Amino acid sequence: MLGNSYDSQVCSIARSLELVGERWSLLIIRDAMFGSVTRFGDFQHNLGIATNVLTSRLESLVACGILAREGSADYILTTKGRALAVALIALTEWGDAWASPIEPPILYRHTACAGGAVHAVATCEACGRVPADEIGIQLGPGMPAEYPATRRGGTRAN
DSSP: OOOSOOTTOOOHHHHHHHHHOSTTHHHHHHHHHHSOOOBHHHHHHHHTOOHHHHHHHHHHHHHTTSEEEETTTEEEEOHHHHTTHHHHHHHHHHHHHHTOSSSOSOOOBOTTTTOOBOOOOOEETTTEEOOGGGOEEOOOTTSOTTSGGGGGTSOEEO
16 A cells, blocks of 8 residues: 655655545545535535544645634635645546546536536647647756756656
8 A cells, every 4th residue: 555655756746645645535625615515424424434534534634724624513625725626627527538437427617607618628828728648847946956857867758
């Protein structure tokens, strides 16, 4: 079983997984964000999760600032938590395309207009929408010079 610490990784994906990579965490965030669930008992009922596991996950999400306690009974998404919406939409769309034998059970809509469809897409600030096979990487300013990736030539694509 994998641990939940990726100290040897210089990677924002790894750091994100430390906070939300446990299997129940994103489902809790999903229910809070799109199901307006705020109470322990409602999370437990909706997810069918053991109370000790739910307690642990809620405490972790509060400790890292994704959820905040409001009063004695409610868990509310913070700005940091709400910022995960696009990641959840991207996972939903990937799951609809690659992991589900049925049509999409959930469609995301823009609530401030007439309900236009909302999608997670990669965009280039110069060209607009970018297909996945055209996305590469460039080492950023946060990459330590001594990290092994920098010894392999710096810029990598695909």
